[in-house]
Amino acid sequence: MSSRRKVREAVVQFLYAAGAGHDPLPAADSPHLGLLYQPMEEKIARARARAAVHLQQGRGKCIDTLEQLIQRLARIELRDDPETSLTPLRELWTAETGLRDAIESTQRELNGNKDAGRLGDLLNEARACNQKSRSAAARLHDTRPDFPALASIREDTLPLIGRLSVYSERLEAAVGDTPSELPELSATRKIEAELDAYRTAIVTYIDGIGGKLSLIDELIESSVENYAPDRINRTDRAVLRLATYELTQTPDVPPAVAINEAIELAREFGTTDSPRFVNGILDRIRSRTTEQI
Secondary structure, eight states, rough: OOOHHHHHHHHHHHHHOOOOSSOOOOTTTTTGHHHHHHHHHHHHHHHHHHHHHHTTTHHHHHHHHHHHHHHHTTEEEEEEETTSHHHHHHHHHHHHHHHHHHHHHHHHHHHOOOOHHHHHHHHHHHHHHHHHHHHHHHHHHHOOOOOOHHHHHHHHHHHHHHHHHHHOOOOOOOHHHSOOOGGGGGGHHHHHHHHHHHHHHHHHHHHHHTTHHHHHHHHHHHHSSOOGGGOOOOOOOHHHHHHHHHHHTTTTTTTHHHHHHHHHHHHHHHHHHHHHHHHHHHHHHHHHOOOOO
């Protein structure tokens, strides 16, 4: 299915939700459009989840090393002074194990239901753990314990912090809001670009139809024969409004294409009689219209 067909379908659904009356259309940023974007937003969520899982491969080995350091730490009686203890090491361990659990749950969800909402929650959980990990790592780096055994553990932790920072940056790139050029995120970037183009095209149609709505409705209603214009059902009116706009306001769309697409939309969304009804009205509009509204 072409991208323009998807846009037309979305616009018809928006016009249907807006009603069959002559009131101004809702704004293009109204809640009506939220559900129309949902399938692509869910696709993005799944792509981000797959990328996040892929980009965290190998982080588990860091956790294994971290566990060994925690075991060494457990054999030492820590002092209460946070400046000379390794309390951030325990916080790092807690954050890393929480992140590991979130990533593993994400993988299970991708292998199972692939529920976008659940994936989004898990990625938010992973991101929160990632931020706690980075904070704990920074504080651990700045800690200067005076007890030799603790100082030794800290020194052995520093290379681990360096490796974790790479994974942390990759995870933030996968789930954060800042665009990233990582090759692993190319699929996500592509879908996000498609969604941006999709939104722009829908808003362009809606703003265009809304600006000419009274004239579009006048053309439709004056082209109805042997049928009261106010009896046109909401689905057929939505299709006719879109097609009339294309016939009169979009020179890049050939009239035959506008009509054929409208017939297909009528067949998809309307009743058994809708395709013939829509075709008849649009044929009359095309024959009567020699210039744009």
